Amino acid sequence: MFALLPFRRRWFSIVLILTLWLSCQLIFTSCNPAKFKTNAAQVSQWVTGTIGDPKTFNYAFNQEYPHVFLFTAEGLTTLNAMTGKIEPALAESWNISDDKKRMTFTLREGLKWSDGEPLTADDVIFTYQDIIFNPKIPTDWKDGVKVGSSGAFPKIRKIDNRQVEFIFPEPFSPFLYSTTGGSTNSIAILPKHALEESLKSQDANGNPQFLSTWGTGTEPAKIIVNGPYKIESYAPSQRVVFRRNPYYWRKDSQGNQLPYTERIVWQIIESTDTMILQFRSGGLDTVLVSPENFSLLKREEKRGKFTIYNGGAEFTTTFISFNLNKGRRQNGQPLINPVKSRWFNTLAFRQAVAHAINRKAILTNVFRGIGTLQDSPIEPQSPFYTPLRKGVKVYDYNPEKAKELLLNAGFKYNARNELLDADGNRVRFTLLTNVENKTRVTMGSQIKQDLSRIGIQADFNPMTFNTLTDKLTNTFDWESYIGGFVGGPEPHDGANIWTPDGGLHVFNQKSQPGREPLIGREVPDWEAEIGRLYVKAAQEFDQQKRKEIYAQTQRLAQEYLPFVYLVNPLSLAAIRDRLENVKFSAMGSQRGALWNKYEIKVAQ
Known part of the structure; x- marks a missing residue:
């Protein structure tokens, strides 16, 4: 090419090419986060x-994962991810009374905040008494420390600058786990001197x-x-x-x-x-x-x-869930179209969806076999997990069974094999997920196809994570979604998911403090029973008895399917x-x- 150009044009072309090359190098270098360090x-x-x-x-308002507090926050204790044991963190030791109703923590000597101010028992009391126990502060931390069926908070007493005592109205076994700070979804200590005002x-x-x-x-x-x-x-x-x-x-x-x-x-x-x-x-x-x-x-x-x-296997759950909330806004407008709400609140409908989803195909095609099928709200790695088929329902892929359930529940098919309800309404709803998660987007495409085989039209709509989160926790403006929760070995970590008033009880969410209250929200017996069982398990310190109680929660969750569990990845x-x-x-x-x-x- 250069041979066909006059000398000056050749020289101009060479300079132009070098300029473009250097510009590209600068662009790619500046975009590369590895180059974030400066020579200085x-x-x-x-x-x-x-x-x-x-x-x-x-941190009191965090509802996401991952989050910045993984790097910045600590609690009284921490969870050793290699052993699964709770270890000292801000507290160098703790003591539990014989009647299991008192727990005393001793802070390390000389603790300081990042601004150099002392970290003392006053900060611990401030975090619990003034923030968590404060009815005006809508923090999800509340759910993890509510004691008994009354939902009472423990009392907290300062012994000296390094010692605090928590006093419980009854034994409360998950409390120690709730103190494990930024390594889980649990409570970290916040600075009184910076936030009290x-x-x-x-x-x-x-x-x-x-x-x-x-x-x-x-x-x-x-x-x-x-x-x-x-x-x-x-x-x-x-x-x-x-x-x-x-x-x-x-x-x-x-x-x-x-x-x-x-x-x-x-x-x-x-x-x-x-x-x-x-x-x-x-x-x-x-x-x-x-x-x-x-x-x-x-x-x-x-x-x-x-x-x-x-x-x-990850300590996570992946699922599809339907909005079961029958509540209305203050102006009388229902959260969910009443026609669709009737479908979602029909147990046979949810069970039919569970049978219609080919989870083995998801495991093979989407996860490349790198994972296991999930049939429980408690992860298999947890010591409280109940083995499958011991009274826990499993929904194998069976489209014919799904159709049978729907027909017996009053649904019907038209000549085009489209599913209609008893009033002739086409069964069609919107399925959401976060667009940034490629795995969930791919899962959603297959679930849409699976549901079409039983006549259901799922309009799949991936959206940004922040928009989805706002719908789930603020506006409640959603019909179904593919999502997941991060868990741990202690099931009570999910109390805010399973107690009816919990901050992450997304499938039938109660309006949180400071937001518009709902009219006519209903909590069915099975949902309330799971909440009661979580309270009962928290009262028990015998691990085997706790396991038996959590087995009942797993059976109810799989029977009534507020979440249709999918695949647990590695x-x-x-x-x-x-x-x-x-x-x-x-x-x-x-x-x-x-x-x-x-x-x-x-x-x-």
Whole structure:
């Protein structure tokens, strides 16, 4: 080509090509999060990612996973993801009275917040008494510490600056687990000196200013934490940067201050496909491995200098759920079209859907066989799991059985094999999921196809995670969705899902404090019974007796199907070999990849 051009034009073309090449290099380099470090300040760091912006910097209002508090928050205790045992954290020890009604915690000496202020028993009492027990503060933490059928909170008493005592009206076995802080969905301690004033002052509507305190627009320097990292900066839709907390309490066996790594960059990447591309190009140090990309990453493991860790089955549930809420808004408008609400609240309809979904095909085609079928709200790894078919219903793929259930319930088919209800209404509803999760999107496409085989039209509509969450927890404007919950070995961790007034009781959600109350919401007997059983299990310290109680909750959940469970995937993550001291487990923060983040070292 150059031979056909005059000399000057050839020279201009060469300069143009070099300019374009350099521009591309600058663009790709600037977009690569691995290049986030500047020449002026080279520090040890590792880079990980998440698919959405954080919604709050106030842990009391967190309803998402993963979340920034995995890096910034700690509770009185912590959960060791390798052993499953509860270990000391902010509290160096605890004592349970013989009658199981008193629990005393002793804080470590010299604890400090990230701003250098002392962390004392006053902060513990503030967190529980002024925030969790406060009826004006709608935190999901309440659900995990309500005691007995009355839902009473424990009393809390300060003994001295390092000791606090919790007094229970009856034995309450899950309380210790609820104190495990940012490693699970449990309670972390919040700073009294930074937040007390926001509880005393009110906004224009008479609500505590605390409700809007520490939103994501807050200057990061004002977010006071007690975990291994503090928030250094936040650029929406780009990244959250965490910096080592200089006052963190942990030290290694040689007395060195932890954490080892100076900085963590949490890239906000709106697509799992893009996240994998960035990991393969060296832009990320860790990434969760899905069935779709397992084979590709496994082939590149050696060349890419990373290791794929397998922690076994995840402590998660994946499901399709229908909105069973019969409530109305204050203007009389029902949350759900009454015609569709009748379908959803017909047990045979939900059981027919369970039989119509080919979960084995989902496991094979979507998960590439990397997982197991799920038939219980309690994960198989939990010591409280009840083995299948011991009174727990299992819904095998059986379209003919599904049709039989529907016909017996008064539904019928037209000449085009479309399902109609008894009044001749076409059975058609909207199925939602979060578009960023490619696995769920693929599952939704198959579920739509499966349901069409029994005459049901599911209009599949993937949407952004934040929009979906708003529908589920605020507006209640949804018909069905594919979702999941992150759990742990202690079933009471899901009390806010299963108690009828729980903050994550999404299939029949009660309006939370500060929001428009609903009219005519109904709680059927089976739903109330599951809530009562969770209360009963919490009163029992004998593990075998607790297991028997939770077995009853599993039987009821599978009988009445508020959630149609699908597939439990394996917990897989790809982690750069330059990250040292990785202890991988399916249990713990970041789905096990980084639960011991304070021990992670970055090889130079």
